[in-house]
Amino acid sequence: MRHVIALDVGGTGMKAALAGPGGELLHQARRATGRERGPEAVVAGILDFAAELRAYGADRFGEPAGAAGVAVPGIVDAERGVAVYAANLGWRDVPLRTLLGERLGSIPVALGHDVRTGGLAEGRIGAGQGADRFLFVPLGTGIAGAIGIDGRVEAGAHGFAGEIGHIVVRPGGTPCPCGQRGCLERFASASAVSQAWAEACGDPGADAADCAKAVESGDARALAVWRDAVDALADGLVTALTLLDPRVLIIGGGLAEAGETLFSPLRDAVRRRVTFQKLPEIVPAALGDTAGCLGAGLMAWDLLDTAAATATAATAPPASPAATAATPPEVTT
Template identity: 70%
Template sequence: MSPYVIALDVGGTGMKAALIGPAPEHRPLYEARRGTPREAGPDAVVAAVLDFAAELRAYGVAHLGAEPVAAGVCLPGIIDEAAGVAVFAANLGWRDVPLRDQLRARLNAPHPDGAPTGTPDDAPTATGAGIPVVLSHDVRTGGLAEGRIGAGKGVDRFLFVPLGTGIAGAIGIDGRVEPGAHGGAGEIGHIVVRPDGPPCGCGQRGCLETLCSAAAVGRDWAAACGDPTATAADAAAAVAAGDPRAEAVWQAAVDALADGLLTGLTLLDPRTLIIGGGLAEAGETLFAPLRRAVRERVTFQRLPTIVPAALGDAAGCLGAGLLAWDRHSAEVSSR
């Protein structure tokens, strides 16, 4: 019988999950993936998340001999972590979804085959005792994992910035990630760096993520090369091959990114800057010009170490598992 937690990372196109064992290794004991049926509407996505969580619980009971001790779920968008509510997630179509309570109810329901449970028969469920559930923002959760077991391990202050479809940030301080007073800390992707730039979904123009996210680089390279299917990875390959059109697109993105990061460095003074997401997979094609551009911009600021993320697309899932273990430990200590 091995203690474990459910870890679930819900994205706009796919969901990654694992059953994570205890410290110190926090080893994944089982891993699975599912598609996110967002084309079927927001209610279908909620149902898919609940069903996936229930499948994970059933697997753990059948193969690990016990109920999970907690569950952690990370989501995109704006999350009210204290209330357990997905306030807004544009790519999932969610507004004010009380997902924590829905997950609690599903995970604490009687097991359909009568298998043994990890809580007493008379334990209250849904909103009381039983399997606790914690929700968090996907980038902050990924930052937590990078800080504890990834590129930021042992670093007292770091800024984690994944460059994917969008851009956000996680502020790491002494082993935790700062959520902010209203759950919005780290939204570096919505710093305006080019006031006359492209419109952003947030209502502003020239936000960082409209200029140097993987989606933005792919868009600009597609326009420059005339291939509407071109991606940021294609742009990176063209840069490595010495294509001057790609070099111009890439440098514009790097310059915008360095301008945005300089604001982050000035406000937060991190010791390490961790860059992740799809664009970071370009390796030194990104990191060499980025380090140079940031170095050219700093004046009084201390230049941080700039490193690639270590955990790849597993960071969110691993971070969700760490949050679940944290919640379990806190509940055990409070008894």
Template identity: 85%
Template structure:
């Protein structure tokens, strides 16, 4: 988005979504309007300390942009990061793909920006956005499940997302759906994400069709064209996903089940058989509505903005502490 000039100061927050390869950022107004957007490479090849400095520098540049173009600096900031996140203490505990351990990211950003900062887990933050302003808008209880390289989840309760006692709430990808099955990096065998993530479908389809470059999107196209080999691979993934989802909805009883990530881009090729598979498995449970995510790869950034705006309700910006 190009520069925006303004005659009057515009109150806004900084939103930052940090991924393994790229960072997405925005300046967001009080009404949720996107006033400015930007992207930068995460630069993980330069090491964890450089990644942190890159985040701090990006945030500082966003603050400067707001001051220059919107007439005043941001009043708060929200940042979403991958891995294990201690949101209450503001610490990025661990992220394998970024190589960091126990980074006090909230304190570092607060010190650099001089404003209140909220730190969130990327999937829970994306789920917050989907639940409040995306596919789950209006639902009091929802479960957001992105099917990407792995499978995570965000449990939505009355407009907020549950982190759990230790920051692991919603990790549906590590529900064991095939006991004794494929080994998972988490140490278990048979985890859901080893069967129903986009990367798992890619691996299975590449082996089945003999093309090492084939991916999950290719498998979905082959399913749509009626390829029986593809249908077999796809149905195995759908069945595993349905098993995991029924376990989750039995425990959580969500009103809406939001499916996102790369695999959801298959549209009805995924949703029609998935809805049927879940319906076949429920007995006493109430079937939630199963819908595609609405916000795509902007969910994390929009959610970070929501975290920042929520912070303003409980924090006096003139009394910032790390």
């Protein structure tokens, strides 16, 4: 059975799968990233994991994987297949596409940014399915975005498209590691809400999920923290939808697990802020933590589809001279 390898590399764990032609996950596996052992060990672990998946697929399905897709965090040069930088993994300029291709028997390999890869899956087979324009925004440790256009995700001229978390929503506000002050992710990410709630309730171990529960119980301190986060998020999202005009706005990540505790006030806050803009449908992500793997699989199948189309075009017989000759203009006297 034809299949591809899909890998989603995170800061603490790796999720992997063998994906069938319809994007279905035929086999899934997980293991620790092992970042505490250093970046070289992380890369070695990725290569070993991929090789094990290839061997499993060949044994289980009677043939090796035809391609591989890999999603990684940080700065990614997808065109060159290089993982440029990831602070949480400690690597710089890792030629992952080349390394994986060599380890996996020279099969084609696609490398993508983790959020854009997850957005690709949400757009094609998840919450954005059928929408010609979507914006996927996961609210996790930070905030990023994937800009979906006609079934693909826009990376931008330099690979930085979609960095909505660094829209300044509170000028002069909390410093951000990016060098700016008042960035969206300093106020509306799951980690920002966790920090704000821990300070408000006096419990250093409290997190965003605890804050959401306190909001549901009517705690005034939690309501204030939640309102500040929702207002900041709405400000950032309205800036994004003004620029991008998405048909669907997909919210994912840990904070979205609060369900309507988040979505009800967020929809109201966005609605109050729009003037001439068209209000998009605001929906929760549908694929959960499998989005990265599913997207990596889709990237791999895209490589095979492109290769097949190129091969077909190359072997097509040339058009006959009679068919391609231009019709001479009619001359009248």
